[in-house]
Each structure stands twice: as structure tokens, then as C-alpha cells.
Amino acid sequence: MAAQVIIIHPRDNVAIALRDLKRGEELLLPDGRLLKILADIAYSHKVSLENIPTGVAVIKYGEIIGEAKEPIRKGEWVHKHNLDIGDKKMQP
Amino acid sequence: METFLGYERPDGSTGIRNYVAVIPSVACANGVVAAIARAVPQVVPLYHAHGCGRGVEAMMHSNVLANLGKHPNVAAVLVVGLGCEVIKAENLALAIGASKKPLEYFNIQEVGGTRKSTARGIGIVRRMLADAALLERRRFPMDRIIMGLQCGGSDAFSGVTANPSVGLVSDWLVDQGGTVILTEDTEMIGTSHILERRACNPDVAGKIAKMIVDAEQLTHDLLGPLAPFVISPGNMDGGMTSIREKSLGCIVKAGSRPINEVIGYGEIPTRKGVILLDGPGYDMESMTGVAAAGSQLMIFTTGRGNPIGYPIVPVLKVASTSPMYEQMADDMDINAGVILDGAPMQEVGQRITDMVKRVLDGEQTKAEMNQQEGIVCIYTLHPAF
Numbered sequence: 001m002a003a004q005v006i007i008i009h010p011r012d013n014v015a016i017a018l019r020d021l022k023r024g025e026e027l028l029l030p031d032g033r034l035l036k037i038l039a040d041i042a043y044s045h046k047v048s049l050e051n052i053p054t055g056v057a058v059i060k061y062g063e064i065i066g067e068a069k070e071p072i073r074k075g076e077w078v079h080k081h082n083l084d085i086g087d088k089k090m091q092p
Numbered sequence: 093m094e095t096f097l098g099y100e101r102p103d104g105s106t107g108i109r110n111y112v113a114v115i116p117s118v119a120c121a122n123g124v125v126a127a128i129a130r131a132v133p134q135v136v137p138l139y140h141a142h143g144c145g146r147g148v149e150a151m152m153h154s155n156v157l158a159n160l161g162k163h164p165n166v167a168a169v170l171v172v173g174l175g176c177e178v179i180k181a182e183n184l185a186l187a188i189g190a191s192k193k194p195l196e197y198f199n200i201q202e203v204g205g206t207r208k209s210t211a212r213g214i215g216i217v218r219r220m221l222a223d224a225a226l227l228e229r230r231r232f233p234m235d236r237i238i239m240g241l242q243c244g245g246s247d248a249f250s251g252v253t254a255n256p257s258v259g260l261v262s263d264w265l266v267d268q269g270g271t272v273i274l275t276e277d278t279e280m281i282g283t284s285h286i287l288e289r290r291a292c293n294p295d296v297a298g299k300i301a302k303m304i305v306d307a308e309q310l311t312h313d314l315l316g317p318l319a320p321f322v323i324s325p326g327n328m329d330g331g332m333t334s335i336r337e338k339s340l341g342c343i344v345k346a347g348s349r350p351i352n353e354v355i356g357y358g359e360i361p362t363r364k365g366v367i368l369l370d371g372p373g374y375d376m377e378s379m380t381g382v383a384a385a386g387s388q389l390m391i392f393t394t395g396r397g398n399p400i401g402y403p404i405v406p407v408l409k410v411a412s413t414s415p416m417y418e419q420m421a422d423d424m425d426i427n428a429g430v431i432l433d434g435a436p437m438q439e440v441g442q443r444i445t446d447m448v449k450r451v452l453d454g455e456q457t458k459a460e461m462n463q464q465e466g467i468v469c470i471y472t473l474h475p476a477f
Contacts, residue, residue, distance in 0.1 A: 018432050083333050085336065
């Protein structure tokens with residue numbers, strides 16, 4: 001069966017959607033965990049694998065890509081609305 | 093340590109191909125070089141647009157052309173000059189001569205024009221080809237290999253499938269004692285602290301920081317208010333939240349081993365392991381920097397599908413998705429898109445490593461089969477005068 005999401009690095013707390021994900025569906029992650037999807041998430045976007053409190057690092061490629069602007073629940077879409085990337089200079 | 097089948101050069105370097113190159117010292121000599129290449133299609137012409145009309149960049153361009161001549165995949169070189177240019181054929185030949193490989197040069201103005209120059213060039217390269225054909229491949233340890241990394245026509249999955257798979261190949265080569273070159277400064281913006289952490293010492297860390305600060309400043313100087321669009325709205329729609337996230341997907345090509353040196357455009361590494369090359373993101377000019385640094389082969393990851401190769405360096409193409417791989421199957425060597433269908437990344441990394449080893453031993457890449465040599469594009473920062 002085709003993978004639904006991909007986790008690039010074992011330390012990551014977000015995964016990448018490999019197809020459009022629908023709110024309410026449950027995915028079986030490659031490591032056996034279950035992930036309930038809390039929002040419609042587009043192909044190639046990020047989905048949270050854990051509950052991430054405000055100010056806590058969001059990790060992809062095993063590296064910090066920003067901090068949660070607000071509490072991010074497991075299964076939520078992660079993007080500019082809830083991810084603070086810090087550097088405003090290079091932000092469109 | 094693993095081995096490959098290569099050609100040993102007089103300076104101790106090792107090629108994986110055995111080309112006779114014809115290098116114009118100035119763009120005005122391209123016509124004669126083309127005439128020689130039409131008559132003797134086995135030679136590799138290194139057409140370019142420079143050699144004169146430049147101030148501070150003349151030295152950099154001269155170094156690039158000399159290093160392409162010294163390149164280990166090149167068995168012998170003919171330099172064709174015009175006679176009145178800034179980068180003199182004689183000086184270029186002198187620089188290439190440090191490699192002690194068979195080498196000749198002449199100036200079109202002294203020989204007496206196009207036809208006489210073409211005839212002389214044909215005679216020279218025929219002798220060079222006959223001599224080069226006598227060289228035989230022998231086994232050499234993998235630590236003699238420099239592998240250049242390039243990504244072009246990226247898509248949302250370049251940083252998810254193709255680039256992390258190539259990162260495994262980079263780790264393999266570095267563990268074999270070899271060298272990988274990561275470049276494209278603009279695609280490192282936002283990751284300075286991560287790359288600095290990987291530096292082998294504080295001096296290298298400082299050079300990494302400066303290189304990336306300069307790249308970001310240059311991006312702002314050149315693009316002004318459009319600078320943030322180095323991460324484009326299309327990238328954002330594709331799920332990238334920041335330039336750092338995009339850059340992480342680029343630098344992952346170089347794997348995870350320590351960074352041992354930062355070199356400039358037109359320079360050759362003096363150390364092994366992971367090397368950062370200060371060069372532009374524009375693929376065609378970036379590839380020249382990587383080739384001039386002595387890379388015997390390049391891995392080029394692509395999402396949208398770029399068919400380009402390089403005149404003296406085999407370029408191995410890794411596709412990021414299956415639909416593009418199928419759409420451009422004639423140009424793609426490996427499909428990393430199978431990761432999206434559930435294939436383990438380790439398996440794809442191994443597949444690329446196996447192909448790298450075959451290419452080192454002589455197997456042609458798709459870009460070689462398609463004769464996707466293109467021209468030598470060289471980085472410039474100032475207008476010509």
C-alpha cells in the first residue's frame with residue numbers, strides 16, 4: 001500500500017502529506033502509530049505528529065524549522081498560520 | 093575501501109572519462125573550436141562566452157578555464173586563442189601545464205585565420221585522441237573521487253525524496269574517504285547555524301557564516317523587495333513555510349558528515365570530505381563551478397525534469413516523483429519518487445550508490461547518451477566593458 005505521509009527524519013514532529021488528507025480520517029504511520037487528521041491538509045503540506053505547545057520547536061529534517069505560535073494538536077495542519085519562523089526579513 | 097576503474101593522470105589525479113578537450117581562451121575562438129569539433133566529433137569542445145572584456149572577474153574566469161583543462165576526466169587539451177584577448181591562450185596553457193598532461197595551444201591571428209587554424213587544430217587533436225586511446229582503466233581507491241551535487245527545477249518533493257536519498261550516497265562516499273561538493277549559496281539561506289555546527293573547526297564555521305550572510309545580502313541587493321520570493325509563493329503553496337525549510341531540503345543532499353572546507357568559485361578543494369563551494373544557484377553556472385573544482389561526476393536532482401548534462405563530467409539525474417520520471421524517462425537515471433509509493437529511502441539511496449559506482453566504472457548516464465553537453469556558463473558579478 002502506498003504511504004500516506006512521509007517522516008523525513010526520526011526526530012521530526014511533523015510529517016509530509018503524500019496525498020490530500022481529509023479531516024477525520026485515521027492514518028497508520030510507518031512506525032505503527034495511529035494519526036487522526038484534524039483538518040483538510042493538502043498534498044505536500046505538513047501535519048503534526050504530536051501535541052506541540054506554544055513556543056516549542058517544530059522539527060523537520062531533524063532540525064528546528066520554527067516554533068509553534070499557538071498550541072498545535074497532533075493531526076493538525078502546520079503552516080504559516082501556526083508556525084513562527086522567526087526571520088521576518090526573508091518572509092514574503 | 094571500495095575501488096573504481098579510472099585513468100591515472102600525470103599529476104596523480106584520476107579521471108573516470110578520457111576526453112580530449114578543445115578550449116577557446118576567448119569566445120571569439122568558438123568558431124574555430126566548432127569547426128575542429130565538426131571535423132573530429134570525438135573531441136569535447138568547451139564553448140563559453142568569456143575571455144575578454146572583464147575586470148576583476150578575468151582572474152576567476154581564467155582559473156575556471158584552467159581548472160577545466162586540468163580536470164581529471166580530460167586526457168589532453170588543445171587551447172585555441174585569438175591573439176588580442178585578456179585571457180591569453182599562452183597563459184591558459186601555462187596554467188593547465190601544471191597538470192603535466194599533453195597540451196598544445198595556438199592563436200588564430202598568428203596561424204593565419206579560420207581555415208589554417210582549423211586544419212592545424214584537427215591535426216593536433218587527432219594525435220591527442222590516438223595517444224589517449226592507448227590509456228587503460230585501472231582500479232583506484234574510492235577516496236580519489238570528488239562528487240558534485242546539484243539540484244535544478246526543484247518541486248515540493250525534491251527535498252523529500254531525491255535530495256535525502258542523495259544524502260545517503262554522500263555519506264557513503266565520505267565514509268569511503270571521498271569528497272562531495274555542495275554549492276548553490278542561495279539554497280543555504282536560513283541554514284547557516286546548522287552548517288556551521290557541522291564545520292570541522294571554527295575557521296571553517298566562520299567562512300560558512302560569511303558565505304551565507306553574503307549570499308543573503310546579494311539576494312537583497314539584486315532582487316530588492318522581491319528577495320523574500322527566493323522562497324516563492326509557489327513554494328509556500330507547496331507547503332514550505334520558510335526559506336530555511338526549503339534550504340534544509342537542499343543541503344540534505346550533502347548528507348550528515350563534517351564540513352571540512354569552504355572554497356571559492358574557480359577553486360579546487362585541498363581537503364576531502366564535505367566541501368562547500370561558494371557559487372550561485374543558477375544551475376548552468378553552478379555546474380561549471382562544481383566541474384572546475386575537479387568533480388569527476390555530478391548528481392543532479394530534479395523535480396520538474398531538467399535534461400542538461402556537462403561537457404566533461406557525467407551527470408546522473410535523480411527524479412523526485414514517478415510521474416515526472418515517466419514523462420522524461422529518456423533523461424532520468426533514477427526514480428526517487430518510488431519513496432512516495434512506499435519504497436524505503438535506504439533502498440533508493442543504495443540504488444543511486446550502485447549506479448554511481450557503475451558510472452565511475454564507465455557506464456554512461458542518460459545525459460551522456462543524449463549528448464547533453466551544452467555550453468560552459470561561467471559566473472559573473474559585473475557587466476562587461
